[in-house]
Amino acid sequence: MHGKLKVGLEVHGYLNSGFKLFCNCRVDANAPPNTTICPVCTSQPGSKPMLPYRGALDKIVAIALMLGCRLNRRLLFQRKHYSWPDLPAGYQRTISGSYSFPVGVDGSFLGIGICDVHLEEDPARWDPETGFVDYNRSGYPLVEIVTNPEFVSSAQVRDWLKKLLTTLSYIKAITPDAGIKCDVNVSVGPEFKRVEIKNVNSLKAIVSAIDYESRVQLKAIGLGKQVLQETKAWDDRLQETVFMRAKEAAMDYMFIPEPDLPVITITEAYSKQIESSLPEKPHDKLERYVNDLGVERSDAEVISSDILLAGLFEKVCRNISPVFASRWFRKELLRVMNYLKKDVDELGFDESHITQLLALLVSRKISDETGRSLIEKLAEGPFDVDKFVKEENLEIISAEEDIGKLCDEVIRMSPQAVNDYRMGESRSLNFLVGQVVARTRGRADARIVREIILKKL
Ligand SMILES: [Zn+2]
Incomplete structure (x- = not known):
C-alpha cells in the first residue's frame, strides 16, 4: 500500500x-514546581547564560559519534524567537536554525541517513488551562536527531527507533523514563507535499500516526485532491492526525546568533577522548555474537539489547561455551530478572557465580531443574555455588540402579498412566518421568529417567 x-x-x-x-540548576523530574530554578533559567533581566554544561556537551558529542556523524568543530548557539508563556526570554537557545552548524552531520545509523544531531534548551512547562508555568524544566538540555526521509514503512520506523533507544541506553545518553518525542514527516511520494506531525510521544502512537496519515493522503490523491503542506498533531484519543497550521502560517523564528555565548570549539583531542570512551554498538555486538560466537540470533538480540547483560555474558563466555551460556541467559537469568524487576547491576551476584553454576550444568553434575532453582536463589544473594551444591547434596543421581529403583516404584504406583502409555497416550510417559524426577527433588536427569522407563515398559 505504501x-x-x-x-x-x-x-x-x-x-x-x-x-x-x-x-547550575539540577535536572530533577521529581522536584516540586519552581524549586530548581535561578535567574538564568527564568531569564530575569540582566541574567546571562553560563557556558554550556560540559556533561551535556560530552553526551551530545557521544551521540553524534555513535550515529556515525561528522563533527562540526565550531558550535554556534542561536536564538530562536517565539512568544509563548513557557519561554520567558522570548527565545530558545539552540544549535539548530538558519546559520547553524549542528554538533554532528551526515551520519548513518542502520541504513538510515542522519541529517544532523543538535543541542537545545527546553522551555518551561506551561498549562494552557490554568496558565500555571513550572520553570523547573526550563533550560534542560535536549538532543534532537534529524533523519533523512528514508523510511518506507511504519514498521521500519518502529524497529529503527527501538534500536536507536538501545544504542542511546548503551551510553546512558538520554533519560529513559522521560521517553522520546518525535516530529514525523510523512509523504506518499516524491511528487507530493509532506505533512509534519508534531510531538508524537510513543512508538505505538508514531506507528499509528504514520499509518493513519498515509491513508488520508492516498485517499485524497485517489479523489483527485492535493496533499497540502501542513503541520498536524496526533490525537491519541481519536486515533487521528488533526490540523494545526498551514504552510503559509509557518512560523518565522527570526534566528540570530546568541551574542551572550562564544562559539564553542570542539577540539580534535576532545572528540578523540569521547570516541575512545564509546562502547561497541549494540548491532555490532549482535552480529559478533551470531557470526563469531555462534549464538542463536534471537538470543543474541535479547542479550545485546542491554549493555549490562551483554557485559556479564561476555565475562561468562571466557569460561563457558557462548551458545550454552546464551540459552541460560535468555531463558533463565532473564526470567528471574523480570520476575524480581531487577537490572543486572541490582542482582548482587557476578560472573563468577554464574560461571560456577553453568559449569556444573555443562558437566551435568546438576540437573536443569536444580540449575533453575539455583539461579533463583542466587538472585536473593550470592553464595559459593560449588560448596552449596556439595553441602546440600544436589548433585545429579546418575547411578542407573538408584534411578531404576525409583522408576520401578513409580511404575508400580501408576498403573493408569502405564496403561494409557501402552494404549498410545505418549503424554503419560512425561507424567511418569516427572514423578521420578520429583522424587529425587530434581536431582535426576530427565533424559536418563526417560530412557530407563522406556526400557522397563
Ligand atoms: Zn537555573
Whole structure:
C-alpha cells in the first residue's frame, strides 16, 4: 500500500546530564514546581547564560559519534524567537536554525541517513488551562536527531527507533523514563507535499500516526485532491492526525546568533577522548555474537539489547561455551530478572557465580531443574555455588540402579498412566518421568529417567 511512502523523523530526548544547560540548576523530574530554578533559567533581566554544561556537551558529542556523524568543530548557539508563556526570554537557545552548524552531520545509523544531531534548551512547562508555568524544566538540555526521509514503512520506523533507544541506553545518553518525542514527516511520494506531525510521544502512537496519515493522503490523491503542506498533531484519543497550521502560517523564528555565548570549539583531542570512551554498538555486538560466537540470533538480540547483560555474558563466555551460556541467559537469568524487576547491576551476584553454576550444568553434575532453582536463589544473594551444591547434596543421581529403583516404584504406583502409555497416550510417559524426577527433588536427569522407563515398559 505504501509503495512510495517516505518518512523522516526528528527525535527529541532529554540528555542525561544531571544539570541544566546554561546554569547550575539540577535536572530533577521529581522536584516540586519552581524549586530548581535561578535567574538564568527564568531569564530575569540582566541574567546571562553560563557556558554550556560540559556533561551535556560530552553526551551530545557521544551521540553524534555513535550515529556515525561528522563533527562540526565550531558550535554556534542561536536564538530562536517565539512568544509563548513557557519561554520567558522570548527565545530558545539552540544549535539548530538558519546559520547553524549542528554538533554532528551526515551520519548513518542502520541504513538510515542522519541529517544532523543538535543541542537545545527546553522551555518551561506551561498549562494552557490554568496558565500555571513550572520553570523547573526550563533550560534542560535536549538532543534532537534529524533523519533523512528514508523510511518506507511504519514498521521500519518502529524497529529503527527501538534500536536507536538501545544504542542511546548503551551510553546512558538520554533519560529513559522521560521517553522520546518525535516530529514525523510523512509523504506518499516524491511528487507530493509532506505533512509534519508534531510531538508524537510513543512508538505505538508514531506507528499509528504514520499509518493513519498515509491513508488520508492516498485517499485524497485517489479523489483527485492535493496533499497540502501542513503541520498536524496526533490525537491519541481519536486515533487521528488533526490540523494545526498551514504552510503559509509557518512560523518565522527570526534566528540570530546568541551574542551572550562564544562559539564553542570542539577540539580534535576532545572528540578523540569521547570516541575512545564509546562502547561497541549494540548491532555490532549482535552480529559478533551470531557470526563469531555462534549464538542463536534471537538470543543474541535479547542479550545485546542491554549493555549490562551483554557485559556479564561476555565475562561468562571466557569460561563457558557462548551458545550454552546464551540459552541460560535468555531463558533463565532473564526470567528471574523480570520476575524480581531487577537490572543486572541490582542482582548482587557476578560472573563468577554464574560461571560456577553453568559449569556444573555443562558437566551435568546438576540437573536443569536444580540449575533453575539455583539461579533463583542466587538472585536473593550470592553464595559459593560449588560448596552449596556439595553441602546440600544436589548433585545429579546418575547411578542407573538408584534411578531404576525409583522408576520401578513409580511404575508400580501408576498403573493408569502405564496403561494409557501402552494404549498410545505418549503424554503419560512425561507424567511418569516427572514423578521420578520429583522424587529425587530434581536431582535426576530427565533424559536418563526417560530412557530407563522406556526400557522397563
Ligand atoms: Zn537555573
